[in-house]
Amino acid sequence: MEKSIASSIKKMQKEVKKLQKAGKKVIFTNGCFDLLHLGHINLFEKAKSMGEVLIVAINSDKSLSCLKGPQRPLSWEKDRAKQLLSLKSVDYVVVFDEQTPKEILSELRPDILVKGGDYKLSEIVGREYVKKVCRFPFIKGKSTANLINLIVNRYGYKKM
Template sequence: MKAKSKILGPRQLKKWVETARKKGQKIVFTNGCFDILHAGHVSVLEFSRSKGDLLVVGLNSDASVRRLKGPTRPVNTQADRALVLAALESVSAVCIFNEDTPYNLIKLVRPDVLVKGGDYKPSEIVGREFAKKVVRFALLKGRSTTNIIKKVSK
């Protein structure tokens, strides 16, 4: 399967999810900016995929990343970030969202499992009410896009 075919708009994603559910497949959802892909990202994506049959990744749009991370971010465009994510074996589908949180996307997907980083308290996890189960992932220490940018900028 070509990576580009895994990048879906909300309407396409809704149909994709319906088809997967009819097949009895367990859908996992996670989200993030995934600006500069690193080992921490790969770890959370592989962990997420291990929790079900299919992994949907909600990807913050460029505008959303700027609002959350500041005017110098993202480093890579949403199209490039989506393509890199979609090329990973663990990722089944990628959908870009413009809001600051993936609330509406999680509501659309209604995942069997919602995965979020361990830096979030369960009560802070957006969209948890739409998931059958919420799982937190212990982040890899020292792995972050911000740290990579700081290293490169020195």
């Protein structure tokens, strides 16, 4: 298995079926991951420990901007994908355009869906397409919003 950024959801779907047929447990998580931080890395490591293959789906730039506002993304989808793929725990990265991962989960059908602890089970989109859903608690103070606030508070709007 070679780590990669999926060129399409259809190709990722074929790869998931192949992996599952070979007896591999496929884990899935998703998010914007606009500024990578320790909370994300811990989530990926915990997710990967649950199986053999970790797929991280990221919101496209357009999707992220719709979700988080016109000043985002801070890091472009190709950059975010490459950063994530460089992590030991991440095997595949796939970009999706929708606001939620429901469509991609319905197509990929991984074994386990992993989310952060800020979601109630009933709020987790796409849970009906997986065998198991796991939630892991956040690391206090580790979030993209906290990083943005820290930068603004320390530097304001000064040009560097």
